[in-house]
Amino acid sequence: MEGFAGKVAVVTGAGSGIGQALAVELGRSGAKLAISDVDTEGLAVTEERLKAIGAPVKADRLDVTEREAFELYADAVKEHFGKVNQIYNNAGIAYQGDIEVSSFKDIERVMDVDFWGVVNGTKAFLPHLIASGDGHVVNVSSVFGLFAVPGQAAYNSAKFAVRGFTEALRQEMAINKHPVRVTCVHPGGIKTAIARNATAAEGIDVAEMAKAFDTKLARTSPEKAAQIILEAVRKDRARVLVGADAKILDVLIRITGSGGYQKLFSSVAKGLIPK
Ligand SMILES: NC(=O)c1ccc[n+]([C@@H]2O[C@H](COP(=O)([O-])OP(=O)(O)OC[C@H]3O[C@@H](n4cnc5c(N)ncnc54)[C@H](O)[C@@H]3O)[C@@H](O)[C@H]2O)c1
16 A cells, blocks of 8 residues: 555554554555554554554543643644654544433543543544645544444543544635545444444443354454555545444435434344443
């Protein structure tokens, strides 16, 4: 893959899954990488893989929920590489639980990481991306940012919010003639650790839930997902659907409409998500 030679790319949640694959693929395409994660062990693996490719890399522990740290980090990345071209706001967590039995804390935690993490990253890096003259914000939502399913209200809320935030940002950059492109990413089921790292409301067997995700829902490799995302970035797509499942679901919800898909999904979800 080519096209990112000399670009400075920031990837959050780069210690695992899609973030790790994005960082490696960007490194192979000639980019310089600023990678971060709360999981420093996973991050070290990504760093080693980038060094083996010969890609310049700066690796830091960063919790995307820590706004001030994120702002200091953005300045440090600019200082280190001299410019910043792209940010991939990818870090995320999953949580399973009906609204009725989820605590405010459970819901807030998902919003903090999956929504506010994206806002923090975008706001911290935006001045640097504008200054670069060739910027790109890539925010990772989900197919769960396109439709809702039972048990995923917290995650759905965060991912719908990422979509709204990102779609508004793209228009603002265009109106204000800023040299920053914006892409919102909607992956379907990707074979990563997301379900194994997930938390759930009391009484839900997380291991069973992860098994169901790994065997029934996750169809696309993180490497393939990264290639699809980077192709969309090259082509300046507003939205990218990752995986055949994402494309089929997108069509399905358009055809069935809001009421139709909710009726359909609530019956299908019963069989897929173990209680
Ligand atoms: N795997 C899927 O099927 C799928 C589908 C749709 C969307 N997504 C989204 O893709 C993104 C990447 O997820 P993944 O599937 O690669 O999962 P993953 O669990 O393999 O990787 C997520 C990474 O984010 C890191 N992280 C979690 N909380 C963090 C925080 N507060 N600060 C910094 N890093 C943090 C984790 O340590 C982990 O390394 C997430 O935003 C997720 O919601 C995944």
